[in-house]
Amino acid sequence: MEIHDIIGDTPLVKISEKLYAKLELYNPTGSIKDRMAHWVLTKAEEKGELNPGNTIVEASSGNTGISFSMLGSVKGYKVIIILPENMSEERKQMMKLFGAEIIEVGPSDFKGAITLRDKMVEENDSYFSPNQFSNPENISCHEWTTGFEIKKQVTAAKLGHIAAIVSGAGTGGTMMGTKASFERFYDAPPEYVLVVPEETEFHGIQGIGDGEDYLIDRNQMDMVAEISTPDAITRAKRLARENGLLVGISSGANVLAAERWIEDNEFEGIVVTFLCDRGERYLSVFNA
Numbered sequence: 001m002e003i004h005d006i007i008g009d010t011p012l013v014k015i016s017e018k019l020y021a022k023l024e025l026y027n028p029t030g031s032i033k034d035r036m037a038h039w040v041l042t043k044a045e046e047k048g049e050l051n052p053g054n055t056i057v058e059a060s061s062g063n064t065g066i067s068f069s070m071l072g073s074v075k076g077y078k079v080i081i082i083l084p085e086n087m088s089e090e091r092k093q094m095m096k097l098f099g100a101e102i103i104e105v106g107p108s109d110f111k112g113a114i115t116l117r118d119k120m121v122e123e124n125d126s127y128f129s130p131n132q133f134s135n136p137e138n139i140s141c142h143e144w145t146t147g148f149e150i151k152k153q154v155t156a157a158k159l160g161h162i163a164a165i166v167s168g169a170g171t172g173g174t175m176m177g178t179k180a181s182f183e184r185f186y187d188a189p190p191e192y193v194l195v196v197p198e199e200t201e202f203h204g205i206q207g208i209g210d211g212e213d214y215l216i217d218r219n220q221m222d223m224v225a226e227i228s229t230p231d232a233i234t235r236a237k238r239l240a241r242e243n244g245l246l247v248g249i250s251s252g253a254n255v256l257a258a259e260r261w262i263e264d265n266e267f268e269g270i271v272v273t274f275l276c277d278r279g280e281r282y283l284s285v286f287n288a
Contacts (some may be wrong), residue, residue, distance in 0.1 A: 003074055007034045008145050012153040012272070015243060015255060018262050020159065021275045022150065025247060029066045029094070031277035032146075036173055037067035039141035040130045041075065054128045055080060057120050059113035061170060061210055062091035063277055064132055069098035080120070080127075082113040087206060090281040108202055110210045133214040138173035139180060146174060147181020150272055161188055161269030166225070166258040168195035168208030168250050172216025174274065179220065190272075191222040195250075195257040197229065204229035204285065207250040207276060225257035232256065236279065237286060246279035 011023045024032035044050035055078040058068050065081035072079035079100040083092070086107040095102050105112040114133065121127045132138055154162055165182070167175045175194060182189055194216065197203035205227070218224065229249070236252030239245045254273040262271055279286070 003028050004038050004071070007038050009149060012150065012157070013245070013275070015239075015273075016259075016262075019255070019258050019271050019273065020154075021251075021255065021273045022146070023245075024274055024276050025278040029063075029070050030281070031063040031067065031248075032174060032274060033063040033067040033277075034071075035145055036132065036138050036141045036171075037064060037071050037130070039145070040132065040135060040137045041068075041071055043137050044128065044130065050077075050128045052076065054126055055124075057082070057117055057127045057129050058132060059083070059110065059117040060132070061110065061207055062087045062281070063207055064170075065100065065102070066091060066094045066098065068130065069095045069100035073099045082116050084108050084110065084113060088282055089284055091206075094281065111212075132173070133171050133212075136215075138171055139177040139215060142174050142177025143180040143184070144177075147178040148185060150178065151182070151185050154270070154272070159270050161267075162186070162190045162272055163265070163267040163269045164191040164193055164222075164258070164261055164271045166193040166195060166254055166261060166271060166273040168205070168253055168257075168276075169213070169216045170207050170210050171214045176215055176217065176220075191261075192220065193223045193225050193257060193261055194218065194221040195225050195227055195253050197253075198226040198231075199229060205232050205249050205253050206282070206285075207248065208253065223261070225260065227253040227257055233286065236282075239275075240279060245275060247275045248277040248279055248282050249285065251275040251277065251279075 010026045027034035085104040197209040232253035235256040258273040
């Protein structure tokens with residue numbers, strides 16, 4: 001067994017009577033982004049787009065950068081990650097530990113990170129960008145893994161109908177891919193609730209609300225739930241103390257949005273959300 005063999009097939013954990021969550025922090029680097037990174041790199045190698053001697057260059061708010069840093073190192077590629085300077089120090093250190101070079105741009109400047117990435121790739125033929133923000137393989141990954149796993153787990157545990165899927169979006173790949181999977185494999189589609197930061201400009205829910213919708217199509221969402229950074233942090237801390245789940249800030253936002261949806265709706269079955277990453281990479285934020 002190799003490291004990529006333990007990506008995915010994450011547990012579906014009970015948060016409350018009506019709420020269950022995919023425990024994505026069980027992936028090797030501790031986040032859901034391992035799924036997409038492995039899928040995209042594998043597809044690029046199969047298509048001859050990524051070859052020995054290439055350098056992987058990507059813009060990231062953190063978790064994707066960590067995943068590409070780990071997988072790139074294992075596969076023998078040099079990795080360069082471009083990210084806003086206000087991302088957590090723990091994330092930056094993890095990328096460096098996996099051997100990546102990091103380049104920082106201004107606070108929350110995701111557009112600047114993407115622009116610099118594109119410029120670097122254009123100027124060097126040996127540079128390859130996974131292009132996570134517009135790559136359709138990002139969606140395909142979750143269509144054929146994440147969404148399929150949820151249906152299988154809910155069916156096996158006899159949890160009944162899935163009334164809603166609740167998720168934030170960085171690129172939007174998780175939500176759009178899960179939705180595509182449910183449309184393919186599920187007879188009674190759930191409602192889709194998109195979680196976004198309440199703050200209109202700078203926010204602290206790292207990993208979602210990265211400036212644009214990218215792959216997400218809000219017209220296909222049934223609801224948009226706004227969660228503030230302080231509320232997301234508070235709910236993440238409660239998950240540690242009450243459920244034994246040390247998770248990141250976006251996980252707190254997802255759970256809080258799901259709980260609010262449950263309070264506001266009468267339904268049969270359960271709601272499913274995502275615990276996207278581990279909380280250790282946010283200790284400097286939690287303790288600030």
